[in-house]
Amino acid sequence: MADPASYKPARQDIPTNPGVYRFRDEHGRVIYVGKAKNLRNRLSSYFAPLHQLSPKTRAMVTTAAAVQWTVVGSEFESLQLEYTWIKEFSPRFNIAYRDDKSYPYLAITMSELVPRAMVMRGDKKPGNRYFGPYSQAWAIRETLDALLRVFPVRTCTKGVFQRAERTGRPCLLAHIDKCSAPCVGTISREDHRALAEDLCRFMSGHAKPYIRELGRQMQEASERMDFETAAARRDDVVALEKAFERNTVVLADNTDADFFALAEDELEAAVQVFYVRGGRIRGQRGWITEKVEEVSTGELVEHLLQQAYGEATVELNQTQRRGRRVAQQGSQDTVAKHRRTAELAYRQDTIPRTVYVSTEPEQAPELENWLSELRGSRVTISVPQRGDKAQLLETVSENARQALALHKSRRAGDLTTRSASLQQLQEALDLPDALMRIECYDISHVQGTNVVASMVVFEDGLPRKGEYRKFSITGDAARDDTASMYDVIHRRFTRHLEQQRKAAERGVTSGEVTADQADEDNGRVFAYPPNLVIVDGGPPQVAAAQRALDDLGITDVYVVGLAKRLEEVWLPDDEFPLILPRASEGLYLLQRVRDEAHRFAIKFHREKRSKSMTVSTLDAVPGLGPAKHKALMKHFGSIKKLRAATVDEIAQVKGFGPGLAERVVAALGGGEAPSAAVDVGTGELLD
Incomplete structure (x- = not known):
């Protein structure tokens, strides 16, 4: 170092x-x-x-x-x-963004003398036109098949094309009218290029003029009794409308924009972009990045735009260099001219007039100037606040959130990755045994009220939800987080030692619990002790947990803390934290376990707070004492069912009359809702 x-x-x-x-x-x-x-x-x-x-x-x-x-x-x-x-x-x-999958594009090879239409993946080549990316390959293949009726551009490989030129015999696609056969001179190369340019304009969102023109031709053919031509034009119109309607209409027809949204956690970020051309979503793409440096969301967006449009810079420079070489050679002037035309079209299509983002990037004016120079005309970057554009950006944001969740789920479910994360964590913490079982504890409260704790369990890197536990904390233990953490760890491992003692008396191995023994303990048993205890917090919480284990004489359970702000790993009695690499699978596992404990604690806290709010509401009802309150709960079984009950249903409870039943209904459902209201059925905060 x-x-x-x-x-x-x-x-x-x-x-x-x-x-x-x-x-x-x-x-x-x-x-x-x-x-x-x-x-x-x-x-x-x-x-x-x-x-x-x-x-x-x-x-x-x-x-x-x-x-x-x-x-x-x-x-x-x-x-x-x-x-x-x-x-x-x-x-x-x-920061390095990487695709979360390989996307297919519709490519038109305008850089060639005889352009070809094809579905491709991978790197783009200068001078060609690309449409997409699309989430499904079959969708663009079906679209291309429909478009070839109206724009019969060649789709064959270079070898097939050259063989047809030598033999003078076109392929099957020419016989079924899905290729204009430039290989055998059925159409001139200039007219074939015009067809390819029409296909590019159609895919760029300018479809209505072609549909209107085909409709006019169909009507003219029908009027002169040429019903065969009219039927062919009708089928062309149907094919174009089918292809045109594949992309959802979301905005005005003249809208060309890219919509970027980002979802992130402490270690990773997922990005989604929707490409809108002619008011329609023409493509979608996603990236995943690991945060190897400490950056704000605005800086993440800045790096994202640099990478997304920087590719256009590289490809344009390559196109310009190749065009200059062709011009210097004094040959293939037609190809050089077409390359320059393709370059201009590429600029306009790849970089839209407007870029919408979920968070304004750092140095937004400089980015706008850079993009404007690349496009050749003014480009603006903005955050939509209302209307259709804001709604579409929220859809993109939801896609980003789903992509991040899916990425984390796949990463956690991969056996090789789980094994690597457990091994990395064992080596980083210098633990003698493999991490078969990990327990994580988190404290949750609101200003010291309704203090609760959660315990989540991971075995072999996967959650064991059946062994999660919840703790209610009262008295002196609820005065601060360290006291609460000491109380929870002490209670959990006191229970463990008690089970060990009972197991020894029964003559069974420690940690083995039979069904009969579970019944004897009222079903509340803990499995074998963990190798590692993780607490959500820094040195104070770690010290409290270690002190609880020391007081119980437990020496074979190791304690670490994970501080959320900087993802620092704290060990007992260490002055400085352990810093794991940001891309470490071990750190990712620690974060996932900690976040699961936090989620479980928050859920329990909301449930408890919801019940306490409802109970305090019922306590204020005149004539409703503890006995009648108990009778109500016994009759309905839950607060949710009680809230949904009518006056007549409550009046059927022993000791309740219509007047008292009305007061209960009014207390639960009438009047002003308290601030920070909570749904008693789900425990979720209400807006």
């Missing part, structure tokens, strides 16, 4: 201009690239005392061995140079 002071530059040597800087490791590899309005201020912040830095920044500066910077003329230039270097060096500490 390097000492940042060994390569720290003198403050006066760092310029105050805008620029881009690079941190390199001992082998000269670039590990981080960043930009700054003021290089001196930004770089100085990296060389603060280590304990003042976030874990991610601390890991980066102790891995680095040198820092370099380049001064540029403006923040706009720093944005461009930062992306170029990130693309070139792929630094390990920079």
Whole structure:
């Protein structure tokens, strides 16, 4: 681990201009690239005392061995140079978005003399037109099959095309009118290119003019009694309408925009984008990124837009270079001309006039200028607040949330990943035994009221929900979180020791509990003790949990704490936290266990608070004492059923008359709802 002071530059040597800087490791590899309005201020912040830095920044500066910077003329230039270097060096500490799956595109190879339509995946090639991406390959294949009736562009491979040229015999698609057969001269190459350009315009959202024209031709053919032609034009109209209606109408026909939304947790973020062209959702795409550096949501969006549209920069530059080489060679002028035309169309189609985002990015004006330069016309970035665009962005946000949940679920369910996470965690904590069972505890309350705790159990990296436990905490134990944590751990392991004693008396192995023994203990038994106890919190909570185990004489259970803000792992009696790599499977498992304990505690707290609110409401009803309250609950069985009961139904309870029943109904359902109202049936907060 390097000492940042060994390569720290003198403050006066760092310029105050805008620029881009690079941190390199001992082998000269670039590990981080960043930009700054003021290089001196930004770089100085990296060389603060280590304990003042976030874990991610601390890991980066102790891995680095040198820092370099380049001064540029403006923040706009720093944005461009930062992306170029990130693309070139792929630094390990920079944010890197990756596709959460491989998406199919409809590609029109406009860079070729005889363009071809095809469904493809993978990298894009300069000069071609791409439509999508689409979530389902079969959907775009069906769409292309329908479009070939009206736009019979070739779909064959280069080998098939050349063989048809040599033999003078077209393929089957030409015989069924789904290819205009440029290979045998049935159509000229210029007319075939015009067909491909019409197909591109149709896929760009300009479909209605073609449908109207075909409708006019159908009507004219019908009027001159050419019913065969009229029927063919009718089928063409049906095919185009079918293809056109595949994409949902969401906005006005002249709307071209991209909608980006992001869902994140402490370790990862999921991004979804909807491509809207001509008012229709033409494609969808998703990315997943691991947070290897501490960034705000606005910075995540900034890096996202850089990566999403930076690809367009690289492809346009490649197109321009190839076009210049062709021009210098003085040959294939037609191809060079078509490449320039395709480049302009690519600019307009890839980068829309408007980019809508869920959170405004850092340096939004510089990003707008950069995108405007790429597109060749003005591009704006905005956050919609109301109307159809805001509703669509909320749909994109929901897709991002679902994508993150699905990614986490798949990651947790993978056997190899689970095994790696358990092994990494065992090695990082220096534990002697494999982590067969992990228990996590969390405390939940509102300003010291209705204090509860949760215990969740993970075995082999998977939750065992049947062994979750809930604790109500009262008295002195509820005065603060540390006292509550001590109380919960002490109660849980006191119970464990009691079960061990009973097991020894019965002559069974510790941890083995039969059905008869469970009945004897009223069904409330704990399984074998955990290898590891995780508490939600920092040093105070960890110390309280360890003290409870020490007081009980338990030495074979290890305790760690996970602090939520910086995801620091705290061990008992350690002055500094253990920092696990942000991409570590072990840290991911710790986070998942902690979040599950938090969810379970919150659920129990809401249930308890809901009941206490309802009970206090009933206590205020004149004439309703403890005995009648007990009779009510015994008759209806739950607060939810009581709330749904009518006056006549309540009056049937022994000791209740119509007057008292009316007062109960009014107390539960009438009058003003309390602030922070809670649904007594579900325990969820109501708006």
